[in-house]
Amino acid sequence: MVETDNLLKRVNTGIYGYDEMLNGGFFKQTVNVISGESGTGKTVLGSQFIYQAAQNGEKALCIMTTESANSLKKEMYSSFKWDFWELEQKGMVSFIDIADPELRLQKTIDMAPMELIKSFKKLITHKIEEYQPDRIFIDAVEALLLAIESPYKLKTLVDDLFSILRISDVTTMVSVGTTFEIESVVEYGADSVTRLGRVVSGNNLQRSIYVAKLRGSGTINEIRVLNISDSGIRVLDQSPYITTG
Ligand SMILES: Nc1ncnc2c1ncn2[C@@H]1O[C@H](COP(=O)(O)OP(=O)(O)OP(=O)(O)O)[C@@H](O)[C@H]1O
Ligand SMILES: [Mg+2]
Incomplete structure (x- = not known):
């Protein structure tokens, strides 16, 4: 029963207006996908998810598959003055950068897709054990998956990766772009x-935002305005289809 209660706990994203859309936040130990075209705000949303957590004393792991961790830190500082260097120094955020030679994942083009995913899963499992994060953000997961041609393999790999994340005591956000048209398998x-x-x-x-599914809960069935300003993302109680003012 205690175990069940734990699984039913909601994790506040800390993003104004978004928790309300989710009826209180994500469930603990779940994998939550953010999808959208380029420039729609996926990386900012994920970064805010971990930034908020770190501000509240929760540890976060941030996995960058396309951009380098350093570019992300620079962007978030120039956009919002969020200091990820400081949070990293304090041990509140840890980055895995797929371009980092130490991780031996740098030769993504030369590496067979299945091998890449296999070593990625190993790396994640090891990092979770070592670092014990409360939250994980994986940015642009499509970068790991786009060389996989068989839909069956793709689905199996996604299920496999997500199940590793679910058994750990973490709540995960995964962003996926739509350029390569594999987002529906990731969403599924x-x-x-x-x-x-x-x-x-x-x-x-x-900018618009809506919750397309939330297993185990109702949501607000509305499309709302996603606003990005110098203080980050806010979801407004407003439809993007109505011109105001
Ligand atoms: N301070 C700010 N005020 C308003 N908008 C901002 C601010 N800082 C960044 N932005 C906007 O936020 C957007 C960033 O989006 P983001 O990088 O999260 O997109 P994305 O969905 O991750 O795209 P991609 O798939 O290409 O990685 C940019 O369009 C940028 O102009
Ligand atoms: Mg991005």
Whole structure:
């Protein structure tokens, strides 16, 4: 029973307006996918998810598959003044950078796709044991999966990767871009799916967000405005289709 209660606990994302859309947050020990086209805010949302956690004394692991960890730290500092260097020094955030030669994953192009995933899973398992994070953010997971041609293999690998994350005492956010059209398989395997997008509203472009699924819970069935400003992401109680002002 205690175990069950633990699994039913909600994890606040700490992102204004987003927890309300999720009826209180993600469930503990789940894998939560954020999908959307390039530039819709996936990396910012994931970074904010771990930044908020670190501010509240929770440890986070951030896994970068495309951008280097250093670029992310620079971007988040220049955009929002979030100091990931400091958080890393304090031991609150740890980065895995796929380009890091120490990780021996740098030759992604030369490495067979199955081998890449295998070593990635090993690396994650080892890092979770060693670092014991409360939250994990994997950015642009498609980079690990796009060389896999068989849908069956793709689905099996996604299920496999997600099940490793679920057995650990962490709550995970995974972002997936839509450029290579594999997001539906990634979404299928996830406990929740949030889609980010852009909507033409009059002469403006509005950022949009909606929760497409949340296993085990109701959600707000609305598309809302996702606002990015110098203080980060906020979800507004507003439809992106209605021009205001
Ligand atoms: N301080 C700020 N105020 C307003 N918008 C900002 C600010 N800082 C960054 N942005 C915007 O946030 C967006 C960043 O989006 P992000 O990098 O999260 O997209 P993404 O979905 O991860 O894209 P990709 O798939 O290409 O990685 C950019 O379009 C940028 O202009
Ligand atoms: Mg990104």
